[in-house]
Amino acid sequence: MIDIVLLTLLLVVAIAIIRMKDLFAVIMLSGIYGLLSASFFVAMDAVDVAFTEAAVGAGISTLLMLVVITMTGRSENTTRHKPFPALLLVVITGGLLIYGTLDMPYFGSADAPVHSHVAPRYINDSMQEIGIPNIVTSILASYRAFDTFGELVVIFTAGVGVLALLSIVRRPIKGDKIAAVNDSMHEQHLVIRIVTKILLPFILLFALYVQFHGDFGPGGGFQAGVIFAAAIILYAMLFGLSTARIVINQAFIQLIAATGVLLYGCVGLVSLLNGGNFFDYNFLSNDAIAGQHLGILLIEWAVGCTVASVMIIIFFNFADYRERQLSNENQHNQESP
């Protein structure tokens, strides 16, 4: 019953997103949308997914979009691009899709085709083969490690892409340094700053807990990476970019991002050299189960490193670009009068 309520709420939020003109409100609503879908995933027993969606959909993505609208402006143009043909197209496509769903197995039926092929093996045999209770981690890190490797490379590539698009080598103009814009909240919001200072160690500790407890409960490298990055981003927002840049060295964090991907690939190569298949952890150690444990630990660690550092790189580059823009505007303002 609760899932029907949540789905209806999702629909309401989506309709509100269409109607809103103010981009700030749209982005806040999309954060609410992410949180609602995370709650829906909990109701659907997908605890790992809910964890990720709560950290990503409601947290990091809202934040990144907010940083971007500070640069691009927060109001949307009211003219629509061919609304009636678009509506017609959408209604026809939706109608066809709904016609297609009539053949779908009903919600929650245990004999649906999706439950009949490879899933029973994961559920029945993963304890003997992998030896960890969380089946999602077993699939993600061992049975389908090759897929996860591909996805990690996509994340890394996206980080490289953001660097290529936004990061410009700083060259000082006529010898003088670019004036740093102090947009930190150093003078204001005392309560938030102190509470953040108290909470930060616990957030980081929680990220590490999620990282290493992913074998036994919901969690793992992806979630831990995002939570770790969220803590760093919170610090950067409250204490200003220039302070955060001293804490987090950009070259170092880029190195960590690349090292994570390298470590992941190396785990595969080592199992190849030991006589097994690529990512066959049974060959990492004399005991097959111990090999699986070692392999999963290493690649979860690799995933955590890359995800956390790519998220940090993305945020820092966005904020950096904004800071440069603001300092250029300030210079213009000083020159013009």
Place this chain on the structure above:
Amino acid sequence: MLIGLFNNWIVVILMMIGLYIVIAHGNLIKKIVGLTLFQTSVFIFYISMAKVVGGTAPILADDIIQYSNPLPHALILTAIVVGIATIALALSLVIRIKAAYGSIEEEEIQRQDNQIQADKKERKQA
């Protein structure tokens, strides 16, 4: 039937709302929000497919007989993080478009592009 397929229908409607935003709205940020709506609807589709009535979260424990299907969970978990990485790439493209055109409205960008084309033609004729 209404309850049995309700999830799928909501997924279709959410997906179409996302598609409509991508087609009809000119603002690039709004388009990206539309894409995330579309993307999340696919996640909801996969996750509701994985649910088995009476099942529980796929973490092995004694005296539990029925688990929900863990495979779609593993697929969607990675898809969410890949999604935010690609959206960040899209957002950085938007930032560069704003720097180059001074606007993130599709029609304004199109107008400026047409202007440049027209100027080039005029110069060729002259």
